[in-house]
Amino acid sequence: MIMGVTSGQWFFILQGAGWTLILSLLGFVGGTVVGLPVAVFGTSNSRVLRILTGGYVKLIQGIPLPVVMFICYFGISIAGYDLPALVAAGIAMTLYSSAFLGEIWRGCIEAIPKTQWEASESLALGKIQVLTSVILPQAFRVAIPPTVGFLVQIVKNTSYAVVIGFFDLTYSSRVINNSTFKPFVIFTAAALIYFAMCYPLSVLSYRLERKLKRHSRL
Amino acid sequence: MNSTVQFQNVRKCYGHNEVLKGISFDVPKGSVVALIGQSGSGKSTALRCINGLEEIHGGELYVCGRALHEKNCDITALRLQVGIVFQSYNLFPHLTVEKNITLAPRKVKRTAPKEARELAAHVLSQVGLADKAGEYPDQLSGGQQQRVAIARSLAMQPELMLFDEVTSALDPQITGEVLKVIEGLAKDGMTMVLVTHEMGFASAVADQIIYMREGVVWEAGDGNLLKHPSTPELQQFISNGL
Numbered sequence: 464m465i466m467g468v469t470s471g472q473w474f475f476i477l478q479g480a481g482w483t484l485i486l487s488l489l490g491f492v493g494g495t496v497v498g499l500p501v502a503v504f505g506t507s508n509s510r511v512l513r514i515l516t517g518g519y520v521k522l523i524q525g526i527p528l529p530v531v532m533f534i535c536y537f538g539i540s541i542a543g544y545d546l547p548a549l550v551a552a553g554i555a556m557t558l559y560s561s562a563f564l565g566e567i568w569r570g571c572i573e574a575i576p577k578t579q580w581e582a583s584e585s586l587a588l589g590k591i592q593v594l595t596s597v598i599l600p601q602a603f604r605v606a607i608p609p610t611v612g613f614l615v616q617i618v619k620n621t622s623y624a625v626v627i628g629f630f631d632l633t634y635s636s637r638v639i640n641n642s643t644f645k646p647f648v649i650f651t652a653a654a655l656i657y658f659a660m661c662y663p664l665s666v667l668s669y670r671l672e673r674k675l676k677r678h679s680r681l
Numbered sequence: 682m683n684s685t686v687q688f689q690n691v692r693k694c695y696g697h698n699e700v701l702k703g704i705s706f707d708v709p710k711g712s713v714v715a716l717i718g719q720s721g722s723g724k725s726t727a728l729r730c731i732n733g734l735e736e737i738h739g740g741e742l743y744v745c746g747r748a749l750h751e752k753n754c755d756i757t758a759l760r761l762q763v764g765i766v767f768q769s770y771n772l773f774p775h776l777t778v779e780k781n782i783t784l785a786p787r788k789v790k791r792t793a794p795k796e797a798r799e800l801a802a803h804v805l806s807q808v809g810l811a812d813k814a815g816e817y818p819d820q821l822s823g824g825q826q827q828r829v830a831i832a833r834s835l836a837m838q839p840e841l842m843l844f845d846e847v848t849s850a851l852d853p854q855i856t857g858e859v860l861k862v863i864e865g866l867a868k869d870g871m872t873m874v875l876v877t878h879e880m881g882f883a884s885a886v887a888d889q890i891i892y893m894r895e896g897v898v899w900e901a902g903d904g905n906l907l908k909h910p911s912t913p914e915l916q917q918f919i920s921n922g923l
Contacts, residue, residue: 582771585732586785586837587760596784600775 466648472639476649479635480656482549486621486631487660489553491614494560501565503594506572516565523562529623531555536627552624560617567613571606572598608672615661615668622657632656685710685745685841685872686731692739693726700726702896703740708841708874708889713867715887716876719918722893724876728843731874732756732763745840761789764834765843768850770826772818778805778829779814782836790837804832808862824855828862835866842866844875860886880907880919892918 465473501519504512523531535558536551575598583593622633636653640646686708693701700723708714716724729735731744733756742749745762773781782804783797792800805811808828818826827847834842844863848856860882867873867886877883883890884904892900892915900906900915910916 576771578767578769578771579773581734582767582773583785585734585760585763585765586833587757587789588785589757589789592788596788597773601773604775 467645468639468643468648472643473652476632476635476639476652476656479630479632480660482630483618483621483632483657484660486549486552486556486624486629487614487618489549490556490560490617490621493553493557494564494617497557497561498564498568501561502568502572505565505569520562520566523558524566528555528559528620529626531558532623532627548624548627548629551627552621552629555624556617556621559620560613563613563616564610567609568602568606571602571609574605575601604675608668608675611664611668611671614664618660618664619657683709684743686714686874687743688727688740689742690740691727691730691737691742691750693723693730693735693737700896701730701737704893704896704898705740706889706891706898706901708872710872711870712888713873713875713886714889714891715883716874716891716893717878717880717883717918718893718899723896724893725845727893728765728845728874728876731841731843732760732765734765761837762840763843764837764839764841765845766827766830766834766847768846770818770823770830770850772826772830772833774818776817777814778810778816778818778821781818781829782833785833786836800836801832804835805829807835807865808832809858822855823851824858827851827859831859831862831866841872841874844873844877846876846878848877848879883907894918 464470501516504516505520507513526534532552532555535555536546536548539546539551539554579597579601580593583597584590588596621631624631625633625637628634632653636649640649643649684707688704688706690703690705691701692699692703704723704727706714716727718724726735730737730742730749733749733754737750740750744759747754747759749756749759773784776784779798779801782801783792783794786792786797786800787794801814802811805814808831810825810828810832813821813825813829818829821829831847847863848859851859856879860879863873863875864886875883875887884907887904890902890904890906891898892906892910892912894914900910900912902909906915907919910919
């Protein structure tokens with residue numbers, strides 16, 4: 464017993480924290496896979512692609528994440544597929560983080576001077592070659608600090624998956640609270656665990672940003 | 682056709698603002714043409730039309746036997762034949778000097794890595810920077826960066842080189858090292874078009890000097906043009922020391 468909570472109950476809370484990490488990872492990987500094309504198409508010369516990706520970003524950014532969670536969970540089950548909460552939450556986190564990462568990265572790509580495009584295209588490089596060899600490697604460096612910073616948002620916002628009954632840190636804390644009636648202890652502990660996951664990311668983001676400022680080789 | 686570049690009544694607008702109002706001139710193969718004039722005279726725009734960085738809206742423009750005014754003109758193929766060097770160098774900051782130079786040969790011409798490195802060494806010695814292959818652009822001075830940019834263009838073995846105010850961003854003391862490289866290219870018979878503010882250099886190296894003003898070719902002549910200008914505008918331009 465630590466502070467009126469058994470070690471088995473503490474372990475149960477930590478299990479939830481494990482699933483929070485897994486969902487965060489899903490959200491980040493899915494967000495990267497979908498967000499990168501969103502960012503690239505958002506800088507395209509084609510108006511249609513820009514409007515489509517811009518619309519996608521604004522749509523997702525304009526819907527609260529819990530509602531996205533509901534739509535993924537219930538919407539897809541209405542369509543006849545019974546999804547585990549993990550899959551629904553993973554899809555919702557992918558939609559959410561792809562919209563924000565796509566927007567962050569679009570800004571990073573646009574931060575690379577147009578003259579880099581001109582210089583590379585003047586050397587007869589094709590659009591895709593310019594993008595992969597010249598623009599994205601430079602945009603990548605610019606993108607690291609804000610991307611790591613956004614990971615904090617991903618970790619914290621996985622807690623919304625509780626609305627569709629996903630077993631994460633918020634969910635497991637609530638279950639233990641219901642049986643121990645020690646909300647202050649339980650939720651302070653949960654807050655500390657979330658903080659322990661996010662704080663290293665915040666520090667890393669800050670350090671990377673300072674390092675990048677020192678090396679102007681952008 | 683013996684001209685590498687041929688402007689025939691070329692027009693170009695930005696919106697309603699016509700920046701090239703029907704210009705015509707020829708750049709014979711193996712010759713050096715200098716475009717001079719005040720800022721806003723259209724000289725840089727004219728230069729950038731030559732490799733398709735700017736689209737033209739009227740007239741005819743032939744470069745290396747290609748008709749740029751035609752819709753189906755293969756701009757990428759054209760750019761294999763035309764090199765350009767910019768005022769702000771525009772090196773790739775995330776790549777070493779050697780990789781800056783070998784990128785296009787490797788990606789576009791599929792040159793083998795070993796050959797590409799030899800090519801880089803060759804063009805770097807041509808611009809007097811044989812020992813800088815492993816450095817990054819921000820470790821070099823402005824003059825050195827500009828010479829790397831020239832080497833990067835030369836590595837594509839172009840038939841025509843364009844220079845867009847390549848010494849304007851440099852300190853007066855180091856413009857000389859860049860101009861010397863360009864002079865060397867002229868001696869080797871490279872066809873070149875350069876936009877420049879270096880009047881002495883233009884007179885020394887150019888076979889033809891073209892004074893542009895308000896989007897037209899105001900006056901043109903050989904290297905002695907600047908000694909004997911016939912229009913009052915060019916006389917004033919020269920006496921202002923611009």
